Amino acid sequence: MIGLWLVFWGLSAAQGPAPNAPTAKPPTTAPKTYSEDAVNKGSALFRQDCSFCHGRDAGGGESGPDLTRSRVVAADVGGDKIGPLVREGRPEKGMPPFPLSDLQIETLVAFIHTQRDNAPRRKGGRKGVDVSDLQTGNVEAGKQYFAVACAACHSPTGDLAGIASRYQGLELEEQMLYPRGSKSKVTVTVISGQSITGRLEYLDEFTVGLIDAGGAYRSWRTRDVQYKVDARVDAHVEQFPKYTDADVHNLMAYLQTLR
DSSP states (O other), rough: OOOHHHHHHHHHHHHHHOTTTOOOOOOOOOOOOOOOOHHHHHHHHHHHTTHHHHHSSSSOOOSOOOGOHHHHHHHHHHTHEEEHHHHHGGGGTBOOOOOOEEEEHHHHHHHHHHHHHHHSSSSSSOSSOOOGOOOOOOOOOHHHHHHTTTTTTTOTTTTTHHHHOOOOOOHHHHHHSSSSTOEEEEEEEEETEEEEEEEEEEEEESSSEEEETOOOEEEEEGGGGGGEEOOOHHHHHHOOOOOOOOHHHOOOOOTTTOO
16 A cells, blocks of 8 residues: 555656645754763863864854854764864864763764854854855955955966965955965075076075975075065065955955855
8 A cells, every 4th residue: 555655646746736735845954962971071181182273152253264154064963073173183284183972072063062052052252254244345346456455366267266266255355464374485596697496495594494385495504695575475474554344355356156
């Protein structure tokens, strides 16, 4: 009987809905609930190890993002994304690894997901910045601004190729205004008059070192050469007073097309 019903249902579905039939609503998945004990233990662990960056309520802090609006948390199922990230860390972003047990990861996941589920109902509104908040500029105007103010140092098909895939939203704007980890260039002129340009790797009062175009590290005593440092971050800082609000929005709109 069940088999006949399934066959009939399949035929009916293939033929399409009957005239004036109500449109079926897509199924909804209720947020997973966690035990109070798990959430409380996760809360204590989060405040001990994570709140100094991400805030006590996981809503973001001075140096860490709002986890209630994190894409990693949104995609996480049972800790499959959060667990590896916590254990491996993100050294390039200043997040150290935390060697937590499976049980500790479970409670941490319970707390973070509960905070994410409760965030829309929390008074005071959201703390984070949506990508859409930073998509208000004019792409063509941003492209023109880039050609005038940025193209001397950057290329949309060179160093900035795919930058909008590596950074989104506020992260991308931060990189635009004050790039973290940006390496300066240096040109060293030796006694023979030959000049070598590369990425500055080391500089103090005694030694200047660079990575040359071939990827080799080279260094000299500062007293034996002349050198000139081209600090890219300084150029970004010098640009601050020149920006208008429209310039920033337009440039962001253009950079978000570089995927």
